[in-house]
Amino acid sequence: MAKTAxxxxxxxxxxxxxxVGLMGAGKSTIGKRVATxxxxxxxxADYEIEQAARxxxxELFESYGEPAFRDLERRVILRLLKDxxxxxxxxxxxxxxxxxxxxxxxxxxxxxxxxxxxVLMERVSHRQNRPLLKRPDPRAFMEKLMAERYPVYALADIRINSRKTRRDVVARDVVRSVESYLSKSGNSNKGQLKNGKSDS
Incomplete structure (x- = not known):
């Protein structure tokens, strides 16, 4: 893996x-493995937002509402991307x-x-820190989020199937797909348009 890195x-x-992806997709857990x-x-990003807002x-959702949270989220992500x-x-x-x-x-x-x-509902059902799911029918709301967000997520450069398997397996899917993506003509140069998709 060192050679791959x-x-x-x-x-x-x-x-x-x-x-990117919905709550429960495994972004943090799999991301840590990919980083390693x-x-x-x-x-x-959520941790960094909490640190910035204290x-x-x-609490942010309850005190300021979703629009204010999204604005802070945007600013924090833009800052992180610079590093x-x-x-x-x-x-x-x-x-x-x-x-x-x-x-x-x-x-x-x-x-x-x-x-x-x-898969998403199984992963998020026992967590209490999901403000968007604090409603009478969280499954129906999750379906609504999928309908709204999946077409936008589909604009991402790479798509990975986050399924019921060991997180290390999905993390390796990510690494292999990034390798494949970068090997395509034009994707190894910063600032060029990225149109290639990879689906594992």
């Missing part, structure tokens, strides 16, 4: 690997912001961790 670093040209495999720093995500390369896990709604998507396209490689509804 060295090879990828030579082609990333300062860009970060940015994980590639010897890159790992950052979780409040938890649920690449890194592996960056973003919140589920971050990639929906056009300015954030543009910044990720310029300074990163976007990786959508795609997961089916049952």
């Amino acid at each position: 060295h090879r990828l670093m030579s082609h990333l040209d300062g860009r970060s690997l940015v994980l 495999m590639l010897e890159l720093p790992f950052h979780d 409040m938890t995500i649920p 690449g390369p890194m592996v960056l896990a973003t919140g589920g709604g971050a990639y929906m912001n056009g300015e954030t998507r543009s910044a990720i396209a310029e300074k990163g490689i976007s990786i959508w961790l795609h997961a089916e509804l049952d």
